[in-house]
Amino acid sequence: MKSIRYSRTNRSKGAEINMAPLLDMVFILLIFFVVTTSFVKESGVDVQRPVAKTAITKEKASMIIGVTAPGVIFIEGKSIDVRSVRTRMERFLAETPEGSVVVVADKKSETGIVVQILDACRLAGVKNISVAAKKTA
Numbered sequence: 001m002k003s004i005r006y007s008r009t010n011r012s013k014g015a016e017i018n019m020a021p022l023l024d025m026v027f028i029l030l031i032f033f034v035v036t037t038s039f040v041k042e043s044g045v046d047v048q049r050p051v052a053k054t055a056i057t058k059e060k061a062s063m064i065i066g067v068t069a070p071g072v073i074f075i076e077g078k079s080i081d082v083r084s085v086r087t088r089m090e091r092f093l094a095e096t097p098e099g100s101v102v103v104v105a106d107k108k109s110e111t112g113i114v115v116q117i118l119d120a121c122r123l124a125g126v127k128n129i130s131v132a133a134k135k136t137a
Contacts, residue, residue, distance in 0.1 A: 050105075050107040050133050050134065052133035052134070052135065052136070062092075062096050062099035062100050062101070063075070063089075063092050063096075063099060063100070063101045063102070064101075064102050064104055064132075065085070065101060065102070065103045065104065065117055065121075066104050066105075067103065067104070067105040067106060067109045067113055067114060067117065068106050068109065069106040069108040069109055070109075071109055071110055071113045073085065073113070073117065075088055082113060082116050082117065082120070085116075085117055085120040085121065085124075086120040086121075086123055086124045087124075089101065089120065089121050089124035089125075089126055090124045090125070092124075092126075093124060093125055093126060099126070099128075100126075100128035100129070100130070101121050101126050101128065101129045101130070102129075102130045102131075102132050103117055103118065103121075103129065103130070103131050103132065104132040105131065105132070114131065118131075
């Protein structure tokens with residue numbers, strides 16, 4: 001008789017789901033995605049890129065330097081002087097040793113400023129520098 005009562009009382013109890021392992025797994029996945037995400041430092045300015053037939057898409061760019069038509073340089077949404085590009089790139093390389101830099105210059109900007117930026121990046125020790133262009137269709 002005890003076995004019938006025991007089984008009836010067990011059936012009346014609802015099934016419980018332990019949520020602790022599920023929450024642990026969600027937090028582990030969240031930490032994984034935050035750690036593996038690469039953060040791109042945008043220039044913060046919209047420019048008209050020049051057109052090139054040989055332009056290729058670059059997957060990884062850690063720092064983007066923008067140059068407007070009047071020659072104003074933007075890094076992370078702030079305008080900076082061409083003389084401070086080298087120190088900014090040295091600081092960037094200290095944070096991201098394998099980082100790459102993309103110079104996004106307006107098609108009406110002066111070539112001299114772009115060359116000064118490229119030179120400052122090389123003097124700072126940046127190994128991977130590119131100049132952005134729009135690919136023709």
